Amino acid sequence: MTGVFVCGCGRDKRTTRSRSAGKPAVSWMEMVKKEAGFPLLFGGENLHTPKGIALAARRAKEKKLSKLLLGGCPTVISEAYAHAISQGAGVPVGAIEFVLIPPGATPAEAARLIRSARAGLDLLPAFEKRRVPIGKDVLVMGGGAAGALAARKIAALGLRATLVEKTDRVAEGNGFGVEAALGAEAEVLTGTRLASLEGGVGNFTARLEGASGVNERRFGAVVIATGVRTGSPVSEPFARGRVVPLSELEAHVEGLARRDRPRHIAIILDARIEEGKASSEAAIRTALSIRSRFAAELSILLHDVRVSGAGLEALYDQARESGISFMKYDGEPRIAVSGGGVIVRCRDSVLGEDIEVSCGLAAVSVYGLPSPADKTLADAVGVGIDALGRMQENNVHLLPGLAGREGVFVVGACRGETYAPSIARDVRDVALSVRTLLFRKSMEVELSHPVVDGDKCVLCLTCVRSCPFRAMRVDAKEKKADCIPEACRKCGICAGECPAKAIELPAHSDRIVLARAGA
Amino acid sequence: MNGFTIQCPTAKIVYQKQRRQDPDKTGKRSEAFKGTPNQLMKNYLVIGAGIAGCSAALDLALQGNAVTVVEKTSRIGGKVLSYCCKATDSCSRCGVCVAHERISAALRQPNVTILAGARIETVRPDGARTLVKGFSSNPAFRYRACVDCGACIAACPQKCISRYSRGGLIFYSIDYSSCRLHAGRKCAACVEACSMDALRADGSESPFSLPVDRVLVATGHETFDPVVKPRLGYRRIAGVMTGFEAEQTLSGSMHLEGAGKGPARNVAFIQCVGSRDPGIGRNFCSSICCAYALRMARILKARRPETEVTVYYIDIQNFDKAFTPLRAELQGMGVRFVRGVPFSVARASSGNLRLLIEDPQGARATAEHDAVVLSVGMEASGSSARTATLFGLDRDEFGFLKPRAPGVRVAGTCAEPQGIADSVASARAAALEMLA
Numbered sequence: 001m002t003g004v005f006v007c008g009c010g011r012d013k014r015t016t017r018s019r020s021a022g023k024p025a026v027s028w029m030e031m032v033k034k035e036a037g038f039p040l041l042f043g044g045e046n047l048h049t050p051k052g053i054a055l056a057a058r059r060a061k062e063k064k065l066s067k068l069l070l071g072g073c074p075t076v077i078s079e080a081y082a083h084a085i086s087q088g089a090g091v092p093v094g095a096i097e098f099v100l101i102p103p104g105a106t107p108a109e110a111a112r113l114i115r116s117a118r119a120g121l122d123l124l125p126a127f128e129k130r131r132v133p134i135g136k137d138v139l140v141m142g143g144g145a146a147g148a149l150a151a152r153k154i155a156a157l158g159l160r161a162t163l164v165e166k167t168d169r170v171a172e173g174n175g176f177g178v179e180a181a182l183g184a185e186a187e188v189l190t191g192t193r194l195a196s197l198e199g200g201v202g203n204f205t206a207r208l209e210g211a212s213g214v215n216e217r218r219f220g221a222v223v224i225a226t227g228v229r230t231g232s233p234v235s236e237p238f239a240r241g242r243v244v245p246l247s248e249l250e251a252h253v254e255g256l257a258r259r260d261r262p263r264h265i266a267i268i269l270d271a272r273i274e275e276g277k278a279s280s281e282a283a284i285r286t287a288l289s290i291r292s293r294f295a296a297e298l299s300i301l302l303h304d305v306r307v308s309g310a311g312l313e314a315l316y317d318q319a320r321e322s323g324i325s326f327m328k329y330d331g332e333p334r335i336a337v338s339g340g341g342v343i344v345r346c347r348d349s350v351l352g353e354d355i356e357v358s359c360g361l362a363a364v365s366v367y368g369l370p371s372p373a374d375k376t377l378a379d380a381v382g383v384g385i386d387a388l389g390r391m392q393e394n395n396v397h398l399l400p401g402l403a404g405r406e407g408v409f410v411v412g413a414c415r416g417e418t419y420a421p422s423i424a425r426d427v428r429d430v431a432l433s434v435r436t437l438l439f440r441k442s443m444e445v446e447l448s449h450p451v452v453d454g455d456k457c458v459l460c461l462t463c464v465r466s467c468p469f470r471a472m473r474v475d476a477k478e479k480k481a482d483c484i485p486e487a488c489r490k491c492g493i494c495a496g497e498c499p500a501k502a503i504e505l506p507a508h509s510d511r512i513v514l515a516r517a518g519a
Numbered sequence: 520m521n522g523f524t525i526q527c528p529t530a531k532i533v534y535q536k537q538r539r540q541d542p543d544k545t546g547k548r549s550e551a552f553k554g555t556p557n558q559l560m561k562n563y564l565v566i567g568a569g570i571a572g573c574s575a576a577l578d579l580a581l582q583g584n585a586v587t588v589v590e591k592t593s594r595i596g597g598k599v600l601s602y603c604c605k606a607t608d609s610c611s612r613c614g615v616c617v618a619h620e621r622i623s624a625a626l627r628q629p630n631v632t633i634l635a636g637a638r639i640e641t642v643r644p645d646g647a648r649t650l651v652k653g654f655s656s657n658p659a660f661r662y663r664a665c666v667d668c669g670a671c672i673a674a675c676p677q678k679c680i681s682r683y684s685r686g687g688l689i690f691y692s693i694d695y696s697s698c699r700l701h702a703g704r705k706c707a708a709c710v711e712a713c714s715m716d717a718l719r720a721d722g723s724e725s726p727f728s729l730p731v732d733r734v735l736v737a738t739g740h741e742t743f744d745p746v747v748k749p750r751l752g753y754r755r756i757a758g759v760m761t762g763f764e765a766e767q768t769l770s771g772s773m774h775l776e777g778a779g780k781g782p783a784r785n786v787a788f789i790q791c792v793g794s795r796d797p798g799i800g801r802n803f804c805s806s807i808c809c810a811y812a813l814r815m816a817r818i819l820k821a822r823r824p825e826t827e828v829t830v831y832y833i834d835i836q837n838f839d840k841a842f843t844p845l846r847a848e849l850q851g852m853g854v855r856f857v858r859g860v861p862f863s864v865a866r867a868s869s870g871n872l873r874l875l876i877e878d879p880q881g882a883r884a885t886a887e888h889d890a891v892v893l894s895v896g897m898e899a900s901g902s903s904a905r906t907a908t909l910f911g912l913d914r915d916e917f918g919f920l921k922p923r924a925p926g927v928r929v930a931g932t933c934a935e936p937q938g939i940a941d942s943v944a945s946a947r948a949a950a951l952e953m954l955a
Contacts, residue, residue, distance in 0.1 A: 046714075048666055048668060048714070048715075049714040049715070050714065050715060050716065081666050083627075084666075153951070156955065157954075157955075273843040274837050274842045274843045274846060275837065276837045277836075277837070303835075304832075304834035304835045304836070304837075305834045306834065306836055306837050307795070307804045307834065307836070308804045308805075308806030308809075308836040308837075308838075308936075309804075309806070309935075310803075310915070310935050312804065313795055313802050313803050313804050314802065314803075317797075317802070328834070328858065349858050350858055350859075386840055386841045387841040387843075387844040388841045388843060388844070390840075390841075392840070394612065394839070394840045394841045395610075395612075396610060396612040396613070396614050396616070396617055396940060397617060399612070399614075399617075399840070399940045399944070400940065400944045415840070416840055416841070422941075422944075424948075425941075425944050425945055425948045426944060426948075428947070428948035428951045428952065429944045429947040429948050429951070431951055432578060432947050432948070432950060432951040432954075433947075435582070435951070435954070436578070436581055436582065439582060439583075
């Protein structure tokens, strides 16, 4: 049952002033009560005070109200107020609605506003709640440094982590100074890939394809840490023995006979896309090491030296003092292999002239080349892609590790972060999110998600494609689209996009919207 | 006396409630949480109610812990509240809105107690815990009880209560320097005016004594003051402002004020003012200045495309998830990037500002602009030495804090210069480590 509480603080004062006469015979509130055509449970002043709240809460309890409509000035219409009255009255915050009565509203206007709001609220169905159990298992995709650390951190929280790696090798002890074997803390499945990920937060069903066939497993959350392709490339701009990946440069020089070692080596960053501080740091450290071990001349060609991390500026100074030359260029460099060497042509950004650097050996960082994420995997897990084709949309509300699909997280190079301290930090951030999510044994979901009319639905999949949270799926048995209530955030995009007008949000059904509009 | 402290009934009620709700605690423990006993009982102290502190407090409280946040100043929220949203027709991911959401959530979180105008006197070990003693200022707001009615603002005879409201974050704060009650005089106008019992006042200060399990230091930074570099003309020449001041201007107005009349037509951003400068002992990159300067350049260009914007830089740092398209977009909008930073700003006879730039060959070039934004970086806060001594922390050569003592963590810009999204991530990472 709906109870209507209207606060009339200062209304009479205002009307008096405007009429420049004495106190009207009938007060504003009395007139509202008459106009409304139904009884008000509260029609006085000072509803916002503790006394007013206590009174309203008591009346709501006495009359066993399930819905409250509160009308008044902006003080009454505040979130803090809703929480206060909800606690006292035992009515969920979702069933409390407000109607703003603008200052200077005549009793007739106020009554009209209250009537239409009440009509809408009356039509609002009572939503059932469902408890959804939450799984304590976490799937970590990718056995690189980020994935291994994520599995470790999640296991340390008392959750069960399963690490899935596509190749047959997990990069244990890679980076972050962790050396112990991972197998003791987490389940490790190598040579396995994810075929599909169904369900929603707390209850994902993953189909894992391994050597022993397909295996269906349930997980509460999923962490994606699939990295980028860093294997030894042979295609442009790399050339065997002349242009090598930066990560392999030092080993390559070491492997050469003394007389074959080049006297001049160029390291090229920002070749196709702008790189981060991790690349600058790696280039400088590699250059310093090669210079001291093999006494070669080193040039680092880059757009900008990226030094926005602790100690990186000092490292840059050290490199310049030791004689490593930095050449800052604009645009794309042209790398050509000719005879016994490599010629790099680019436009020097300081001089503003085209320059030519010839060297015996060049290195290009793979992070400076476009390395788009596996689109199939991104689609399957529902993380979206940014403008550079990497995992995770470029949305500040998701940073650093969230994805549009709740319960799915992204860390590491697959989302474009290559700086080890930042990855280590992001992994902890994600582990905290996982813990917050799986801390509860179950979660309560209000079943106010969109309803699909099976007679109208033609399975065009527009809703499945347009849902930013991956909450829509196909119900194969009923042959219609269907919503996963725990993943749905009630944004209404599916209802708006459906060409057959088959989807409706029960809290915003046509009847309720029309009633609210006073029609 | 200190009924509002960590042993306060709120914390106990919350704990008891959770015990009742969780069948694991009454019967046998679930497999998953065997390794983490007694998590609901931890008491946490967070120093600093900026974005890092509020963020960590929120996350610790969401895990069922009682968290007290002490804030030195009278206004909670820290510096992030002075920054402007840097969106044009599309978001530029500055994170100011995220900060407002998180601070607002921390204010509303029942397990979080925030003490404004607080100072810490002693920190000493107390068994397995740490006992932190100090004072917090009165009158103090109970932020969750406030319904934003404005009665206290109207009642204050000194007009020292102000309201902050932006993006769903609404709170009041008291300027203690002019408050009569805080000065020890007889006045309780605000307390009497409040019908929600949201203001508390006994005496000018209330002592607190908190036995805490873990401490997070998130005391933030100070903005570099470019008067140290007098040739840049800051505070001497009209039209020269810091990036921080430009943010404040742009959060309330559409344009920057130049040296002449009306909106600035030709704006220069000078990067690395007080960063990457060994001459003044600041040989580090502040990492945020490229981000805010380029984002502000973007909004200046978007709001008034005929505005000329030039960015003088040493190296542009990569600050966005998809930085390559962002930089291309800026260049496409006509933002000019010039390598090399001017070393002097003077007033030209035309009334404009003349910038002197030395090019790599040693030749001097000049450029004229009518507004100059000095992209100032961050510096360690002046009280970081005292904070370090109190909590047993190390400081790096530039004064930023590093954790040394067990049970104490450092997050946000007091640890390393960083932007909003990074501060939040570092606070959450520290919160996770503190839960263990």
